[in-house]
Amino acid sequence: MVATPIGNLDDITLRALKVLNQVDAVVCEDTRVTQKLLQRHGLRKPLLSYHHHSSAAQADKLIGRLLAGESLAYVSDAGTPGVSDPGGKLVAAAAANNIKVVPIPGATAVAAVLSVAGIPTQEFVFLGYPPHKKGRQKFFTELIQLTRPVVFYESTHRIKKTLAELDKLIPGRNLIVGRELTKIFETIYRGTAADIIKLLAESSIKGEFVVVVSRQN
Numbered sequence: 001m002v003a004t005p006i007g008n009l010d011d012i013t014l015r016a017l018k019v020l021n022q023v024d025a026v027v028c029e030d031t032r033v034t035q036k037l038l039q040r041h042g043l044r045k046p047l048l049s050y051h052h053h054s055s056a057a058q059a060d061k062l063i064g065r066l067l068a069g070e071s072l073a074y075v076s077d078a079g080t081p082g083v084s085d086p087g088g089k090l091v092a093a094a095a096a097n098n099i100k101v102v103p104i105p106g107a108t109a110v111a112a113v114l115s116v117a118g119i120p121t122q123e124f125v126f127l128g129y130p131p132h133k134k135g136r137q138k139f140f141t142e143l144i145q146l147t148r149p150v151v152f153y154e155s156t157h158r159i160k161k162t163l164a165e166l167d168k169l170i171p172g173r174n175l176i177v178g179r180e181l182t183k184i185f186e187t188i189y190r191g192t193a194a195d196i197i198k199l200l201a202e203s204s205i206k207g208e209f210v211v212v213v214s215r216q217n
Contacts, residue, residue: 001087002073003080003106007182009040011107017041019104024070027062029077029085037075050074052086059093066099073104080108084128084153110151113178113210116188119149120215127152130162143213144169150213159209160200166213167193174214180207 002019005011020026020038025046028034034047050058066072074087081087094101114121125148130139143150144166154162159177166175170193177189177196185207189196 001081001091001101002075002104003108004034004037004075004078005182006078006107006109006112007180007186009037011182012037012041013104013106016104016106017043020045020073020075022071023073025065025072027072027074027090029075033077034075048072050086050090054086059090062090063093063097063099066094067097078107078109080106083108083110083126107182109153109178109181109208109210112181113176113188113212114151116178117149117176117212118190119174119176119212121149124149124151126150129153129155130158132158140165140169144173147216149215152211154209154211156205156207156209159205160197162211163193163197163200167197170213173216176212176214178210178212181210183207 002016003013004016020043023045025048026034026038027048027050029049029051031047031049038045048062050062062072074081074090076085076087082091091101110126114124125146127139127143127150130136130152143152166173172192174191175189175193175196179185179187179189189199191199
């Protein structure tokens with residue numbers, strides 16, 4: 001399980017590059033994304049696709065290759081695999097077959113945003129992505145009741161809706177919102193949901209977002 005950059009392609013460890021160079025093939029969510037990373041670092045490896053819509057049969061094929069003695073590296077499109085991506089299913093299948101799984105740590109958007117949050121982070125709750133439709137209201141209702149800082153991801157298309165919901169539920173709570181972390185247009189927004197809505201209105205909204213909701217006072 002190899003962590004890859006969340007944006008800046010130079011944010012990859014020497015160990016990760018060594019592993020990617022040594023394995024027989026690289027399993028990835030999107031072969032186009034991974035191909036760019038490998039090309040950036042002068043690596044050439046066969047790419048095998050495994051994503052959220054992959055069938056159980058595809059997982060079985062990968063497990064079969066591992067049982068046959070091949071070594072495979074799994075990478076997500078960005079960051080540490082197994083977090084908000086299908087890597088966890090593959091790990092579970094490997095573990096069920098007594099196949100050793102090794103973590104190769106590295107970049108993750110959660111740790112990146114918390115490192116610049118400027119709030120106590122001895123404890124926090126990570127919630128992944130909010131539901132798109134069903135369960136979305138419940139997600140935010142339960143979120144605001146938590147007593148620890150909360151971190152979650154949000155997409156370009158739903159960030160305004162999410163901030164509006166937080167403004168309605170916790171208008172005075174401070175947020176830290178990271179946009180395009182490690183990329184050219186990286187921006188860290190701080191303030192209430194209303195403050196950040198205004199800041200976003202002054203610029204084009206692109207890229208992925210990481211939202212930190214500070215703990216209740």
